[in-house]
Amino acid sequence: MSYRILVVDDDENLLKSLNKILSLQHYSVDAISNPMQVEKLLERNQYHSVLLDVKMPGINGLELLKIIMQKSILTPVIMVSGQSNIEIAMRAIKEGAYDFVEKPIDPDRLLIVLKHALQHQELVEAREKITQELLKNFKMVGKSVALRNISDTIEKIAKTNIKVLITGESGTGKELVAKAIHYNSNRQTKRLSEINCAAIPRDLLENELFGHKKGAFSGAISDYDGQFLETNGGTLFLDEIGDMDIHLQAKLLRVLEENEVNVIGDTTPKKVDVRIISATNKDIEQLIKSGKLRKDLMFRLNGIRIHIPPLRERKEDILPLAYHFLNKFNDSHNRQILKINRQAESYLLNYNWPGNVRELMSVMERLVVFIKGNEITIEDIHRVFNNMNISPTAYSDVIPNLENKLADLRTAHEIFEKNYILEVLEQTDWKKSEAAQILGIDRTNLYKKMRKHGII
Template sequence: MARRILVVDDEPGIRSALGQLLEYEGYDVRTASNATEGLSEYERFRPHLVFMDIKMAGLDGLEALRQLKQSDPGALVVMISGHATIKTAVEATQAGAYDILEKPLDTDRILVLLRNALEHVDLAAENQRLRETIETRFEIVGKSFVIRSLTDQIEKVAPTPARVLITGENGTGKELVARAIHKHSPRKAKPFVEVNCAAIPSELIESELFGHMKGSFTGAVQDRPGKFEQADTGTLFLDEIGDMSLNAQAKVLRVLQDGVVTRIGGQRPLKVDVRVVAATNKELEEEIANGRFREDLYYRLNVVPLRVPPLRERREDVPLLVRHFLALLARQDGLAPREIEDAALQRLAELEWPGNVRELRNTVERLLILASGPRITLGDVERLVGRRALESGGLGALTDIGTFEEFKYAAERAFLVAKLRQYDWNVSETARALDMPRSNVYKKIERYGLKREEA
């Protein structure tokens, strides 16, 4: 689609010459012979850029510019002047003009300015799109009591400098809560830096957090700032902090106490101003009792505790989440939007979601891609998701079973499937969590005919 350009000038020769040049370059051009007409035409035409003469009979260009910027702050206006002075240029700039051109107009200058101005338009639109995507991406969706309580707590703690410890199961949205805290804090315009403590090898976590100097260890080929430095004046989110090594915990504690970091191999302490928000899916009290987490660090982090509820405690939010993900994923993946039947929503709300909101999101994406018609139906859910309520341990489905033996069989099968999913079908990890020999887990998988679901 051609870009729209509006030319406002009381000289017919200027309107004609400039209009012909722009049309030849492929732009959709409209003209106006005075400022009042130009303002009206702007509302109808909504151009990407306006060329406006400064000196015109009646309402002059500078006053028209002020009115235009008041009604549309994003308007891109280039002023045209036959005898521009520094004073005029300053006035135009202060009123919000993008640039000013002097008569007689130079063709090459016009085309260069146009290219730069429209790149500015594209960049502004892309930034707006990204902001909207980020806002949607980190929106906490739900109207249940537990979610409303959580958002109330976020609103209270976010404006303060207090450290926050977020707890909750995998997939519940702990990162969303951390980002919401940052977004509503006085530090929102500053960096938000995330560190997944579980994903970084223990021998590298200190370098990641505190940085290092060139030559301080094999592979340190240049000086590198750590995450604490990168988050200076902003927020540092330590995700899965329960998996951090005790040695790294001691150094984090020191930073929280003193507000300074020292890079590995460095001698000079660096002052940092960082708000720390931490998260974990572990019971840190148990970790402390077992000697795997420092009690003093726990109390430093746990100034304000926030618990993110699992999806089973907020089933009434499932329909809202499903519709939210359908719209978000369709836009994100460039897919056609789809409606969903009420019966399909009801079934999804009845199912068990051991992977919580993350698992629900992945399931919605599967339905969006693979559902056969323009609407997602109950049949699509049955076909593509299956009888998850029974398999994942939903008590409502289990109580419909006839005999006690059948109940025991279904319950054990559901429990095992839930644990296998929790550990991404890693049999060794599942056996360790269940305190069961790995061979027994394999036997039960074979007995119940369990297979990992296809994505």
């Protein structure tokens, strides 16, 4: 890889010298003596590093540093200063410059600093790429009011240190919300640790959270930091907090109150800075009432509560999620499924999804893998449901109670049609065009049916 370096200095002789030093090391160099050209060059080219004189006519190095950082914040800037300008160079570092070299230039010192700056830039760019990919992966998909409110809350609280309690049925996406908070926070470059409190026995969970000293118990052949110490500066996600042993809850409460950990076998507490996000799929108040969850612990954990409604209560999110998973699994399984037809969309919309988003994701992955054409049909969904032993209760919510009386087929059809149209209208906020599209009919036909059934 050929690195491109921009050198800015009003001393023409120094420019020639720097150009020669860098070119001999196979760097691509743009050397300019007019600092007013820097902005245009930054807009036109991408530089891996900038060597910048501290003091030049027309504009000083500090002012130019601010412009460079606005245009290209990830590009490391190395200040070049004379002995009398060392104080200015140090100030530049405080304002974002990577390092400085003194005049007269020591070529070896310059090349070492530049090498380190380029390595630093590569690490920063890699971290930024990973962060952006994580933000993309952990964005909230859907258009329901409930989801918009959750997204708004995440945006408001992410950069704070407030503790968060996430509630909701299994499969609703509690882990995704926790990750969205972490990767939008100031801790995003630090560690996110996840512990499922229901999956680990009490003694093992205590050791996993708080760590131990060598010799603390039989089998402790070396020190182990535990998740609190290993996650210091980051975020710890405690899933299924309602299943944590009641005695272990007391030890967790101390960490939350004192911001320090008592490692097993160590008499000296250790300070920690960890943001806690917890989650449960159980009724919090019932857990407290039954004595399975400490009330004082819940006060500490429940800084902000985010409740994720089940998918059946936010049907507006079903199709956006289905198409999100369609695109995701097209990429991962090298398929080109183009769409879900209207009847299949309607079926997905009216199934109850007891397993919530997790179940929808599993269904969509199987559809992408197993269907033969480039369009998902209702028959494809039936086959996948049968393969997964899912009982398709898709339309149960729109068939009214007939008080155990049987009706002829025409009457049953009329009852179903009216109630199904009402259901679709409700789910689309009575947007006639959208409802007609889901029903697979045009708007004129929809209005006729609404008048026929006395809906309008």
